[in-house]
Amino acid sequence: MQRLLLWLTPNDERLDGAGIAARFESALAPYGIVVEIGRSTKLEIDRNGDQKDIVEKFNPTYRFEIDVGAGRTASQGSTVISTSFLVRGVLYSGASRMPLERYHYQARSKSIPRFVDQVVESLKAGGYL
Amino acid sequence: MKSLGRRHAVMGLGMTIAGCTPEQKVVTQSNAAAVSGQKLSRVLIGVRLRTTRLTPSQYDSLLQPYELRQAFDAKWPPLGITVEVVDGDKFSGDNPMALIAATNMRFHANQVLLLHTSHARWRGAYVQDYDIDADLYDSTVGSRIWRGSTSLPDFWRVIGTPSKRSEAADRYVDGLTATLRKDGLI
Helix, strand or coil: CCEEEEEECCCCCCCCHHHHHHHHHHHHHHHCCEEEEEECCCCCCCHHHHHHHHHHHHCCCEEEEEEEEEEEEEEECCEEEEEEEEEEEEEEECCCCCEEEEEEEEECCCCCHHHHHHHHHHHHHCCCC | CCCECECCCEEEEEEEEECCCHHHCEEEEEEEECCCCCCCCEEEEEEECCCCCCCHHHHHHCCCHHHHHHHHHHHCHHHCCEEEEEEHHHCCCCCHHHHHHHHHHHHCCCEEEEEEEEEEEEECCEEEEEEEEEEEEECCCCEEEEEEEEEECCHHHHCCCHHHHHHHHHHHHHHHHHHHHHCCCC
């Protein structure tokens, strides 16, 4: 892995994208890996097309795409008791659409440093770093 | 607006609101890829509720495939749209093409619309409010051409009352229809 395109959710409403990006950059910097951040669009239709420009310009050796799945919030009146949602991460090679690795994480808050750490450990174990 | 030269230009996000009283309003946001001349004509609609782990009572509190079928059957044929609503939970995985292939053997849809529950807020065993996300595919080429998301606020007010649930399903379809019409698909 030399150049990683990190593809995040459209905004930081449900997931702290900026925090995730910073943690990946920090964890991968010792390996000399350059990280470029991209964001999907809200109600995205054509991710291939949306990524075309950045892929051509940055020429990533790998892409890691993070999406948020269906979530649920438990509340009592106007008080939120708990919230959880599924975070999905998929690793691809270059511009390929064939997944190499898939990750799932049940998040309970916007900040998910453990997810990032687990992914980095998995990449290390898989020989990607 | 993204530069042309790609097969489609994204038209951008839009929003419509349908409903009478403030607590009944459903809000639909959408994003459409511009496909000139394409109108909904023969639509297979798959309803998927099980996108998160649900207890039986939680599952039952959401708008059911048969309730949405009744609303679509009442509202879309008068617009010249032939519809078939199927229970998408009977098809496994995230691949919509499996649903298209299985049901299209006899229905031969021009478009496939997949509806699935998105973020839900629960109050104990029943849903307080939730979103229904919609993905529309051109079944000829298998590509997604439109996406929408409808918020159903104060949905808990209709639970347990069949007539109110029916009205809620109608409001949902009305909101969806208004948005699809605004985006040039109806």
